[in-house]
Amino acid sequence: MKLKSTHEDFRVEEITSVRPTGGSHALYRLTKAGLGTPEAIAEVLSHWNIERRRISYGGLKDRHASTLQHFSIAHGPKTGFTDRSMQVEYLGQVHRPFDAKDIQANRFEIRLRKIAKKDVEQLDRNADWLKHFGAINYFDDQRFGSIGQSGELIGMHWCKLNYERALYIAMAEPNPHDRPRESEQKEILRNTWGQWEKCKEMLDRSHRRSIVTYLLDHPVDFKRALALVRLDLRSIYIAAFQSWIWNRWLSALIDRFNEQQTQRRLPSKSGPLSLPQLLTADQQSRWKSQWRTTLPLPSARQHEWPEGTLETLESVVAELGLAVRELRLKFPRDTFFSRGQREVLLFANGFESTWESSDPSSDPNSESVDWKLAFELPRGAYATMIIRQLFLDSIENGPESGPDEGPEENLETGAEDGPGIPL
Incomplete structure (x- = not known):
């Protein structure tokens, strides 16, 4: 597909x-x-x-x-x-x-091409299931485009006051989404990191070089150098970190709901994400009554938590070497963790679907068809998350993307992250 x-x-x-x-x-x-x-x-x-x-x-x-x-x-x-x-x-x-x-x-209009006819019936059942019980409203991989070769999160180092490491990842670490010129500029930074005069001479004129100019005059002031990164990118880095924690937190809570049952996992840049097992009428009833709710975006600014969830969040954050009270930035004042609530369940409003021949002029006995979908999602939700959960149990390897997915969606609660965006 x-x-x-x-x-x-x-x-x-x-x-x-x-x-x-x-x-x-x-x-x-x-x-x-x-x-x-x-x-x-x-x-x-x-x-x-x-x-x-x-x-x-x-x-x-x-x-x-x-x-x-x-x-x-x-x-x-x-x-x-x-x-x-x-x-x-x-x-x-x-x-x-x-x-x-x-x-x-x-509003989304999506065409999924070359789906095996043998999968049509199962996919229709999956669509009915999601209409009834909802998809899990995880942040999808587009949110985590700033995670580069090391797999480290810029926001995590920022909270730990590791300003140099945060700046290095933001400015110099290779990322699969980088365009060729961006890759060249990052390689210069990696090869000359700390040799600021040489680095400045080799870099193109850019916002990145302006930060290096500051470091030339203030060689170890990485704290203020990080604050010179464009505000929109700094906000994206923190949103990615906050979203990563939210995903891991919700996944752990669903693990508790599933208890000892075989887990259904969705691959993700934020780690394998759990999906509910609703095998009995009791489970289905509890799911519909308990999970049509919200979870707050994690930060030190949040002081009230849904009953029975804080211990799980503390465990997730502790694995990063942090405490919930440390999910904040001491500098600069214009960059901060967002406050807000995110729905746990995602329902595609006005969901419509039709099956069509993959190629009307081709052999009518073709074994594949196209699936056209149309639906609306609230601000910050990911259409790709709907699609991935539709296909999770239907096709062995799930959907095959066309061009590299890259970033998507919207900045407040479903942001495009920042791979390949020149500094």
Whole structure:
């Protein structure tokens, strides 16, 4: 089975109730394909020669998709433009910046290609099961794109005050999503780390080189050097760490629910994630009554926890060499762990599915078909998590992706992480 064979196989539309009513912020609609949101925003800034601090958007959308989203610019141009793989349309003026709170939902239209006909009946049953009991609302792998070769989390080192290691991972560690030029710049950093004058001479002009310039004057002040990393990237690193802990916490709680039964595991960059075993009527009843709830995003700022869950969280965090009270950043003040709640269960609203021939002009006796899905998800949820749980027990190796998944979804609670985003 192929996921994202083409950009048109994965369509995402951001749904918002924001309408132009006047104000100092220009509102735009961004339609793109084959381009991540950070790269698209960089194109906008360059095209209009605008400072980054003036632009605001609510979600980060997959580069391997056809996507529609919104952004605003303080005192922005009252016009649009078309450039390469993107189109910007001016919608009018609004009174405040567009942000994540303005996203009501995301609408997905997905085509899954070349599914064996023998799997159709089981997949239809799986879809009915998820409609009834829900998928587990884990953060999917796109959230953890900043996890590089070492497998270490930048946010973990930041909380432990290991500023140099956090900075090294952010700036120099190889990542499979890096573009060729990014890989070259990171190799220079690895080979000249600590030799800041030589490093500066070899690097391209960039935000990365500006940080090296600071280290040239302050050779061991990694704490403040880390604070010079772009704010949007720093926020992404901490969101990835917080999401990693949330995933491990929920997985451990589901293990408790499953008790001694054979575990169903979903592979993940945050480790194998448990799924519920609902084999009896009693289990199904308990699941529906107890698990339609939320779990808070873990941080030292959170002081109230669902009954019976804190001990499990403490155990997860202890494995990292931390305590829950240490899930905070002492510096800088503009980067912090988010507060909020995330639904444990994920329901695809308005779920529709149809089966079609993989190639209408091909042999009608073909053994494969395409599956077209359409549904809405709340802000911060992952369509790929729905798909992976649909296929977990149906096809031996699960869905085969098209191009490398890369980052996806939205910054507040389902963020695209930062692989391949130049510093």
